[in-house]
Amino acid sequence: MSNLSRYALILVVAMFFCPGCLVMGNKTKILRKNEVRTIINFENEEARDLFHSKAKRKISQNKTVHDEALVIPFIVAYHTNAKLSEAARYNDEILQCDSDGDGLVTEQEAKVYKQY
Numbered sequence: 001m002s003n004l005s006r007y008a009l010i011l012v013v014a015m016f017f018c019p020g021c022l023v024m025g026n027k028t029k030i031l032r033k034n035e036v037r038t039i040i041n042f043e044n045e046e047a048r049d050l051f052h053s054k055a056k057r058k059i060s061q062n063k064t065v066h067d068e069a070l071v072i073p074f075i076v077a078y079h080t081n082a083k084l085s086e087a088a089r090y091n092d093e094i095l096q097c098d099s100d101g102d103g104l105v106t107e108q109e110a111k112v113y114k115q116y
Helices: 003-017 045-061 086-097 107-115
Strands: 023-031 064-072 076-084
Touching (some): 045 086, 045 107, 076 086
Parallel strands (some): 023 076
Antiparallel strands (some): 064 076
Protein backbone atom coordinates (compact mmCIF):
# COMPACT_ATOMS: atom_id res chain seq x y z
CA MET A 1 0.00 0.00 0.00
CA SER A 2 1.42 3.36 -1.01
CA ASN A 3 1.85 6.29 1.40
CA LEU A 4 -0.91 8.23 -0.37
CA SER A 5 -3.34 5.33 0.08
CA ARG A 6 -2.42 5.04 3.75
CA TYR A 7 -3.04 8.75 4.36
CA ALA A 8 -6.35 8.57 2.51
CA LEU A 9 -7.41 5.57 4.60
CA ILE A 10 -6.42 7.34 7.84
CA LEU A 11 -8.37 10.43 6.77
CA VAL A 12 -11.50 8.41 5.96
CA VAL A 13 -11.32 6.51 9.27
CA ALA A 14 -10.76 9.75 11.22
CA MET A 15 -13.74 11.41 9.49
CA PHE A 16 -15.94 8.43 10.35
CA PHE A 17 -14.98 8.11 14.01
CA CYS A 18 -14.41 11.81 14.75
CA PRO A 19 -17.18 13.73 13.00
CA GLY A 20 -17.32 17.44 13.74
CA CYS A 21 -15.11 20.44 13.42
CA LEU A 22 -11.75 21.36 14.85
CA VAL A 23 -12.95 24.84 15.82
CA MET A 24 -16.50 25.63 16.90
CA GLY A 25 -17.99 28.86 18.19
CA ASN A 26 -21.29 30.52 18.96
CA LYS A 27 -21.89 34.15 19.92
CA THR A 28 -24.99 36.20 20.66
CA LYS A 29 -24.78 39.99 20.46
CA ILE A 30 -27.27 42.21 22.28
CA LEU A 31 -28.12 45.28 20.21
CA ARG A 32 -29.14 48.65 21.73
CA LYS A 33 -28.20 47.33 25.18
CA ASN A 34 -27.82 50.79 26.75
CA GLU A 35 -31.30 51.91 25.70
CA VAL A 36 -33.71 52.83 28.51
CA ARG A 37 -37.44 52.17 28.48
CA THR A 38 -39.56 54.97 27.11
CA ILE A 39 -42.00 56.45 29.60
CA ILE A 40 -45.50 56.22 28.21
CA ASN A 41 -48.88 57.32 29.51
CA PHE A 42 -52.11 55.42 29.01
CA GLU A 43 -55.57 56.89 28.60
CA ASN A 44 -57.01 54.43 31.11
CA GLU A 45 -56.39 51.03 32.71
CA GLU A 46 -58.07 49.21 29.82
CA ALA A 47 -55.56 50.72 27.35
CA ARG A 48 -52.67 49.77 29.65
CA ASP A 49 -53.90 46.19 30.06
CA LEU A 50 -54.49 45.72 26.32
CA PHE A 51 -51.02 47.01 25.48
CA HIS A 52 -49.19 45.01 28.16
CA SER A 53 -50.96 41.73 27.39
CA LYS A 54 -49.82 41.83 23.75
CA ALA A 55 -46.41 43.45 24.34
CA LYS A 56 -45.46 40.95 27.05
CA ARG A 57 -46.10 38.06 24.67
CA LYS A 58 -44.15 39.65 21.80
CA ILE A 59 -41.21 40.77 23.96
CA SER A 60 -40.80 37.31 25.49
CA GLN A 61 -40.25 35.78 22.02
CA ASN A 62 -36.93 37.65 21.67
CA LYS A 63 -36.53 36.97 17.97
CA THR A 64 -33.15 37.09 16.28
CA VAL A 65 -32.55 40.30 14.33
CA HIS A 66 -29.43 39.16 12.49
CA ASP A 67 -28.06 35.67 11.95
CA GLU A 68 -24.90 34.51 10.18
CA ALA A 69 -22.71 31.44 10.09
CA LEU A 70 -19.33 30.43 8.73
CA VAL A 71 -18.86 26.72 8.09
CA ILE A 72 -15.91 24.96 6.52
CA PRO A 73 -16.68 21.24 6.86
CA PHE A 74 -14.49 19.39 9.38
CA ILE A 75 -12.51 22.55 10.15
CA VAL A 76 -14.64 25.51 11.36
CA ALA A 77 -18.23 26.02 12.44
CA TYR A 78 -18.94 29.51 13.80
CA HIS A 79 -22.39 31.00 14.39
CA THR A 80 -23.29 34.58 15.34
CA ASN A 81 -26.70 36.05 15.99
CA ALA A 82 -27.94 39.41 17.23
CA LYS A 83 -30.98 40.19 19.37
CA LEU A 84 -32.46 43.40 20.72
CA SER A 85 -32.30 44.23 24.42
CA GLU A 86 -35.55 43.97 26.38
CA ALA A 87 -35.82 47.78 26.66
CA ALA A 88 -35.34 48.14 22.89
CA ARG A 89 -38.05 45.57 22.19
CA TYR A 90 -40.40 47.38 24.62
CA ASN A 91 -39.70 50.74 22.97
CA ASP A 92 -40.34 49.27 19.51
CA GLU A 93 -43.69 47.93 20.71
CA ILE A 94 -44.61 51.37 22.06
CA LEU A 95 -43.74 52.92 18.69
CA GLN A 96 -46.06 50.44 17.00
CA CYS A 97 -48.88 51.05 19.46
CA ASP A 98 -48.72 54.85 19.82
CA SER A 99 -49.67 55.56 16.22
CA ASP A 100 -49.84 59.35 16.55
CA GLY A 101 -46.61 59.58 18.59
CA ASP A 102 -48.02 61.86 21.27
CA GLY A 103 -46.79 59.75 24.22
CA LEU A 104 -50.33 58.80 25.21
CA VAL A 105 -51.69 55.38 24.30
CA THR A 106 -55.43 55.61 23.89
CA GLU A 107 -57.82 52.70 24.28
CA GLN A 108 -58.47 52.73 20.53
CA GLU A 109 -54.74 52.59 19.73
CA ALA A 110 -54.31 49.70 22.17
CA LYS A 111 -57.22 47.79 20.60
CA VAL A 112 -55.75 48.20 17.11
CA TYR A 113 -52.30 47.20 18.38
CA LYS A 114 -53.65 44.07 20.06
CA GLN A 115 -55.36 42.94 16.84
CA TYR A 116 -52.12 42.96 14.85
